[in-house]
Amino acid sequence: MNRYIRWQGLAVFIALIGLMCAFVYFFAGTLAKSGIIAAAESSFGAEVNIDKVEVNFSPASITIKSMQVTDKAEPMHNLFSFAQAKASVDIWQYLFGKVVIDTFDVEQLQFNDKRTTAGAVYVTVANEEGEGAKGLTDKLPDFDLTLPDTKTLLENSNLHTVKAAEQLELTYQQEQEKLKSLQDTLPSKAKLKAYQARVKALADRKIKSLEDLEQLKADFNKVKASFKEDQLAVKQAKEQLKLSKSKISKQLNELKLAPEKDWQEIESKYQLASLDAEDFAHILFGDKARDYYQSLEQVYNLLSPYIKGSASKEAHDKKQFTTGRFISFEEQDPYPEFLLKQGTLSLVLPQGDFSIALNEITHQHWYRNKASELSLRSKTQGQVQLDSEFTLNQQGTFNSDGKWSVNNLTLPHSEIANTKALTLNLTSGLLAGVGSYSLENRELLSDAKLQLTKAGYDGQAATKLTSVILETLNSLDSLDLTVNASGDLLEPILSMSSSLDKALSGAVKQQIANKLSGFKGDLSTGLNGKVTDTLELNSGNADEIINFESILTDTDQSLEDLKNSDVVKQQQDRLKNKAEDKLKKKLGKLFG
Structure with a gap:
C-alpha cells in the first residue's frame, strides 16, 4: 500500500x-x-x-x-x-x-425612506422634467372666468356673420349683373307698342272676301313670328331670375343663422359652455392614476426578459453544446429553473404596515402546473386586501388576474396639483373601494370604484375657476371616483368619472350665469345688428330685383296677350256676319 x-x-x-x-x-x-x-x-x-x-x-x-x-x-x-x-x-x-428557494422572508421593507447620511x-x-407635472400644467392652464371684450369680437373679420354679409353683397352684385345683361335683350315698351299697333291694324282691316281673310292670317303669323325671339329672351330671363332669387334666398338664410354659429364658436373657444367635469377628474387625478400604471410598467419591464426568454422544456432539452457530452437525468418531479416556494414580505409604507405572501413564484409554470400566487394584507384586519395570480405557459402566453378591496385606509399628506393656476394637496382622508384586473400578455382590463371620505384639502388658487374647484372640494362630504383602464399595459386608455363632475359643473355655472347672460345678450345684439345693417344696405339691391321681376312679368304678359290675340277669328266672324246679312236681304226680296 x-x-x-x-x-x-x-x-x-x-x-x-x-x-x-x-x-x-x-x-x-x-x-x-x-x-x-x-x-x-x-x-x-x-x-x-x-x-x-x-x-x-x-x-x-x-x-x-x-x-x-x-x-x-x-x-x-x-x-x-x-x-x-x-x-x-x-x-x-x-x-x-x-x-429553488424553499422560504424567503423580508422584514420591514421600506421604500424612499430617509437616510441618516x-x-x-x-x-x-440626468435631470428630467416630469411629464405628469408638465401635462397637468397644460391641462389646467391659467384659466379665468374673465370674458372676452365684446367690441373686439364683433370687429373680428372671421365671424360667420361678417362673412355671410360680405357673401350676400357679392351675390347681389353678381346676380344683378346677370339680370342686367338679360334685361337689355328684352323688348322695350316702344317695341311692344309697335307690336300692339300692328295687331290693332290687322284687327281694323276690312275683310271683303275669303281671300282677304287668308291674307290676314298670313300677316298675323308674320307678326307672331317677329316677337318669337322676344318671348325666348323673356323665358331665359325668367329662368335666370329664379336661380338668382334662390341663391340670394340661401345667402339670406345663412346670414340669419350666422349669429348663432358665431356664438357657438365663441362659446367653445372661450370655454363658456357647461364644463365637462370628467375633464376635471382627469386633470386632478389622472396623473396619480398614471403613476400607479407606470409602477406596473416598471414591474413588467423588470420581469419581461424572464417572460420572453423562458424556454419551454422541449426547447431546453434541445440546447446544443460545442464541447463535451450532455448527460440528462430524468427527474420524477422536475423543478423549473427558478422557483420560490413560499415567501413573506412585511412592508412599512406611509399608509400603514402590510404583509405580502408569495407562493409558487416561477416563470415556468408548466413543470408543476400551479399558478403563482400573491396576496397582500394590511396589519389592520380587513383594511386592505389583494389577491392575485399569474401563469406563463410553454407558448409564452402570460395571464394574470386579481381583485382587491380597501376599507377606511388612512391616506397620508400628498400633492394632487401644482401649477401656476392651482396648488392642491390632500392633507387627510379615508379611502374605501373595490377593483379587479385581468391581463393577457400586455392587454389590460381593469376597473376600480373608490370613495374618499373625511378628506381635507389645502392649497392656493390663482383664478376664479380654480377658486371654485378648491371651494367645491372642501365642501364635499365624500368623493366617488370610478377609474377604468384598457388596452396595452404600457399605454392604457384611462377613463374616469367622479361625483366631482356634477358638483363642479353646478358651482361653475352658478358663478358665471349672470355674467355670461349679459355677455351673450350684448354679443347677440351686436351680431343681429350686423345682420340688420347688411339687410338695410342691400335693400336697394333687393328693390332692383323686384323692379326687374315686375318689368319681366309685364313684358311676358304683353307678349302672351299679343300671341293669344283673336284678330283672325274676329275678322272671320265679321265676314261671316256680312255674308249672312246679304243672304237675308236676298231672301227677303225673293219672298217679300
Whole structure:
C-alpha cells in the first residue's frame, strides 16, 4: 500500500481542504456580504450598506441584516431598505443548475425612506422634467372666468356673420349683373307698342272676301313670328331670375343663422359652455392614476426578459453544446429553473404596515402546473386586501388576474396639483373601494370604484375657476371616483368619472350665469345688428330685383296677350256676319 500512496502528501492535501472549509465556514458571511454589496452597487449605481450577512450550511440559508440601497436620484433617501431578509435554498437542486428557494422572508421593507447620511452615487442621473407635472400644467392652464371684450369680437373679420354679409353683397352684385345683361335683350315698351299697333291694324282691316281673310292670317303669323325671339329672351330671363332669387334666398338664410354659429364658436373657444367635469377628474387625478400604471410598467419591464426568454422544456432539452457530452437525468418531479416556494414580505409604507405572501413564484409554470400566487394584507384586519395570480405557459402566453378591496385606509399628506393656476394637496382622508384586473400578455382590463371620505384639502388658487374647484372640494362630504383602464399595459386608455363632475359643473355655472347672460345678450345684439345693417344696405339691391321681376312679368304678359290675340277669328266672324246679312236681304226680296 505504501508503494501507491504517499501518506505525507495525502495528509497535506486533507489539511489544505480542511483549512479551506474552515475558512469558508468562518468567513462565508463576510465573503457573501462583499459579493452582495459589489453586485448591488453595480446594479443600482449607488452606495449599498449591509450590517451583516450570515450563511448557514445545514439547512442551507443566507440571512442579510439591515440592508440599505441609496436612491441615486435622491442620495439622502433609500431606493429601498429592510431590517432583515432570509432565504433557504435547496442545495441538491442547485447542483442541477436550478435555483429553488424553499422560504424567503423580508422584514420591514421600506421604500424612499430617509437616510441618516447621504449615500454615494456612482452613476449620474440626468435631470428630467416630469411629464405628469408638465401635462397637468397644460391641462389646467391659467384659466379665468374673465370674458372676452365684446367690441373686439364683433370687429373680428372671421365671424360667420361678417362673412355671410360680405357673401350676400357679392351675390347681389353678381346676380344683378346677370339680370342686367338679360334685361337689355328684352323688348322695350316702344317695341311692344309697335307690336300692339300692328295687331290693332290687322284687327281694323276690312275683310271683303275669303281671300282677304287668308291674307290676314298670313300677316298675323308674320307678326307672331317677329316677337318669337322676344318671348325666348323673356323665358331665359325668367329662368335666370329664379336661380338668382334662390341663391340670394340661401345667402339670406345663412346670414340669419350666422349669429348663432358665431356664438357657438365663441362659446367653445372661450370655454363658456357647461364644463365637462370628467375633464376635471382627469386633470386632478389622472396623473396619480398614471403613476400607479407606470409602477406596473416598471414591474413588467423588470420581469419581461424572464417572460420572453423562458424556454419551454422541449426547447431546453434541445440546447446544443460545442464541447463535451450532455448527460440528462430524468427527474420524477422536475423543478423549473427558478422557483420560490413560499415567501413573506412585511412592508412599512406611509399608509400603514402590510404583509405580502408569495407562493409558487416561477416563470415556468408548466413543470408543476400551479399558478403563482400573491396576496397582500394590511396589519389592520380587513383594511386592505389583494389577491392575485399569474401563469406563463410553454407558448409564452402570460395571464394574470386579481381583485382587491380597501376599507377606511388612512391616506397620508400628498400633492394632487401644482401649477401656476392651482396648488392642491390632500392633507387627510379615508379611502374605501373595490377593483379587479385581468391581463393577457400586455392587454389590460381593469376597473376600480373608490370613495374618499373625511378628506381635507389645502392649497392656493390663482383664478376664479380654480377658486371654485378648491371651494367645491372642501365642501364635499365624500368623493366617488370610478377609474377604468384598457388596452396595452404600457399605454392604457384611462377613463374616469367622479361625483366631482356634477358638483363642479353646478358651482361653475352658478358663478358665471349672470355674467355670461349679459355677455351673450350684448354679443347677440351686436351680431343681429350686423345682420340688420347688411339687410338695410342691400335693400336697394333687393328693390332692383323686384323692379326687374315686375318689368319681366309685364313684358311676358304683353307678349302672351299679343300671341293669344283673336284678330283672325274676329275678322272671320265679321265676314261671316256680312255674308249672312246679304243672304237675308236676298231672301227677303225673293219672298217679300
